[in-house]
Amino acid sequence: MITVRTDSIFYWLCLICAALAGLLMLGFFVQLSLSSAATWREFGLGFLFSRDWDPVANHFGALPSIVGTLCTTVIALLIAIPLAFAAALFLVDAPPLIAGVLSHAIDLLAAIPSVIYGMWGLFVLAPIMQAHVQPFMVDVLRLHQLPLLGRYVGEYYNGFGILTAGLILAIMVLPYICAILRDVIRMTPPMLREAAYGIGCTRWETAKDIVLRYGIRGVLGGIFIGLGRALGETMAVLFVIGNLMDMPEDIFSGATTIAATLANNFAEADGLQRSALFALGLVLLLMSFAIQVAAQYYLHATSARRGESRS
Amino acid sequence: MKSKRSITTRKWTDRLVRAFSALAVALAVLTMLWIIGTVIAYGHHALRPSFLINPSRPYGIANGGIANALLGTIAITFGAAAIAVPPALLGGIYLSEYKDNRAITSVLRFSATVMMGMPSVIIGLFVYMIMVVPSGHFSGLAGSVALAIIMYPVIMRSTEDMLGMVPYTLRESALALGMTRTRTTLRIISFAARKGLLTGVLLALARVSGETAPLLFTALFADSWPTNYFGGPTANMPVLITEYATNSPFAEMHQAGWGAALVVMMLVLTINIATRLLFRGQNDGH
Numbered sequence: 001m002i003t004v005r006t007d008s009i010f011y012w013l014c015l016i017c018a019a020l021a022g023l024l025m026l027g028f029f030v031q032l033s034l035s036s037a038a039t040w041r042e043f044g045l046g047f048l049f050s051r052d053w054d055p056v057a058n059h060f061g062a063l064p065s066i067v068g069t070l071c072t073t074v075i076a077l078l079i080a081i082p083l084a085f086a087a088a089l090f091l092v093d094a095p096p097l098i099a100g101v102l103s104h105a106i107d108l109l110a111a112i113p114s115v116i117y118g119m120w121g122l123f124v125l126a127p128i129m130q131a132h133v134q135p136f137m138v139d140v141l142r143l144h145q146l147p148l149l150g151r152y153v154g155e156y157y158n159g160f161g162i163l164t165a166g167l168i169l170a171i172m173v174l175p176y177i178c179a180i181l182r183d184v185i186r187m188t189p190p191m192l193r194e195a196a197y198g199i200g201c202t203r204w205e206t207a208k209d210i211v212l213r214y215g216i217r218g219v220l221g222g223i224f225i226g227l228g229r230a231l232g233e234t235m236a237v238l239f240v241i242g243n244l245m246d247m248p249e250d251i252f253s254g255a256t257t258i259a260a261t262l263a264n265n266f267a268e269a270d271g272l273q274r275s276a277l278f279a280l281g282l283v284l285l286l287m288s289f290a291i292q293v294a295a296q297y298y299l300h301a302t303s304a305r306r307g308e309s310r311s
Numbered sequence: 312m313k314s315k316r317s318i319t320t321r322k323w324t325d326r327l328v329r330a331f332s333a334l335a336v337a338l339a340v341l342t343m344l345w346i347i348g349t350v351i352a353y354g355h356h357a358l359r360p361s362f363l364i365n366p367s368r369p370y371g372i373a374n375g376g377i378a379n380a381l382l383g384t385i386a387i388t389f390g391a392a393a394i395a396v397p398p399a400l401l402g403g404i405y406l407s408e409y410k411d412n413r414a415i416t417s418v419l420r421f422s423a424t425v426m427m428g429m430p431s432v433i434i435g436l437f438v439y440m441i442m443v444v445p446s447g448h449f450s451g452l453a454g455s456v457a458l459a460i461i462m463y464p465v466i467m468r469s470t471e472d473m474l475g476m477v478p479y480t481l482r483e484s485a486l487a488l489g490m491t492r493t494r495t496t497l498r499i500i501s502f503a504a505r506k507g508l509l510t511g512v513l514l515a516l517a518r519v520s521g522e523t524a525p526l527l528f529t530a531l532f533a534d535s536w537p538t539n540y541f542g543g544p545t546a547n548m549p550v551l552i553t554e555y556a557t558n559s560p561f562a563e564m565h566q567a568g569w570g571a572a573l574v575v576m577m578l579v580l581t582i583n584i585a586t587r588l589l590f591r592g593q594n595d596g597h
Binding site for chain 2: 006007010011013014015017018019020021022024025027028031032035082083084086087089090091102104105106108109111112113114115116117118119120122123124171174175178202203204205207225228229231232233234235238239259262263266267277278281284285288289291292293295296
């Protein structure tokens with residue numbers, strides 16, 4: 001009798017502990033919704049599309065933060081995805097010892113605390129951007145005079161802003177995307193790759209036409225994981241984005257992201273502004289949640305197979 | 312359909328891509344070394360004994376250090392581990408060992424995985440509302456709770472993975488000997504997977520010990536020794552680095568910030584690399 005009771009107590013204890021994960025997730029939504037209620041009542045959905053952020057007039061809008069978040073994330077992914085895919089191709093085909101060492105070295109990028117990325121960005125990367133990279137883009141390449149893309153590049157620069165933040169984010173998300181892509185490439189049945197080599201495909205053709213197509217869901221999952229990381233990153237962005245509550249004009253302009261706005265303004269805020277910050281938090285939560293759900297949807301099939309291959 | 316590309320073009324494209332692949336790896340690894348190298352180059356000047364044993368002091372007062380922040384970070388991180396590890400292990404046991412209700416298990420596994428990807432700044436906001444506002448003050452404990460929430464799903468999922476690797480025959484043998492489920496799980500299965508469980512916990516610990524954003528909303532910072540862990544702002548390394556690097560124009564403070572960054576980085580990387588080396592083969596690489 002006693003043993004049966006311990007067993008059922010232990011079962012319920014485990015169940016409650018596991019359920020805590022779900023409850024916390026629910027708690028985030030409930031708490032942020034409650035705390036931001038005043039903002040939604042005051043501005044409605046217009047909050048999402050308003051450009052103003054004026055604590056004096058008590059008028060708040062989320063658009064600059066949302067646009068800044070999306071711009072930095074897009075730049076980060078544009079840089080990180082090709083690099084991660086190329087690096088993963090190299091690591092899968094390299095001799096095991098070299099591949100192991102290099103994979104761990106890339107994984108270390110994910111272990112470095114984000115505040116150190118921020119400091120490195122502030123004291124090392126931003127000055128280099130200002131002194132070398134941005135002058136090169138403007139004065140030598142004359143990117144701002146390009147017919148269509150030119151207006152997004154801009155002529156004035158100071159080292160900080162969206163491009164610098166996007167670059168740092170790219171370095172930060174690279175190891176996450178690369179790790180998943182490595183798994184995806186390894187999962188392709190050897191038979192498929194061998195068949196492709198057999199009919200005379202080069203390695204690159206095999207990679208793009210066979211491996212990429214076979215593992216496309218895993219690749220998408222990996223991209224979504226990277227997207228989620230870039231979207232919510234706070235400290236590294238906070239140090240280099242410039243923290244301007246304005247709509248960004250181009251990729252050199254100072255801007256802000258949702259996470260950076262939260263970290264930067266929360267201490268001084270009260271009343272409606274604090275509620276507006278919680279509303280921004282809710283927006284970020286919803287975006288992250290949607291992205292994680294998408295990532296899990298795409299990775300689900302692959303993870304089941306990965307589990308098999310591991311055991 | 313694409314057709315009639317000459318063999319030369321195809322071969323050269325292939326070479327080009329392979330060169331780009333090698334370049335991508337080199338770029339990633341070199342950037343990693345560049346960042347670590349920068350922190351060491353700027354930070355090692357600051358590492359004098361007095362820097363490590365004196366508490367932090369406002370600008371202008373000589374012989375400031377980081378000892379209080381270091382102690383505070385250790386208190387906050389171990390506090391987080393004390394809060395998160397036992398229930399997270401039990402939660403992982405549920406996901407791995409009790410498969411009687413697939414719907415519940417998959418919903419909970421799903422929420423844990425989604426929670427792993429939640430921005431840490433959101434968790435900071437959440438803990439601010441549930442702990443700092445009701446109690447009326449920032450505290451080290453609130454910082455611990457925030458870090459515990461970040462660790463929770465990570466440990467839960469790693470526990471599940473590690474227990475899942477224990478051969479099923481071990482469970483059957485134990486049960487056949489007449490052990491209860493509880494005893495089987497705790498004494499046989501968890502014992503068999505102990506290295507993996509420890510790896511998961513240590514990696515989670517390394518991950519949160521450099522976490523900054525949630526601490527800005529919870530533990531904040533103080534120039535005093537972390538004696539007021541339960542009742543007031545508590546010094547910690549990540550916020551000290553942020554303060555010194557961004558809110559101070561003085562080279563001396565930047566120097567101290569680099570020193571603190573070096574200490575944090577060493578701490579995190581040592582735990583990380585040591586764990587991976589000690590328990591090689593037990594974890595899945597990321």
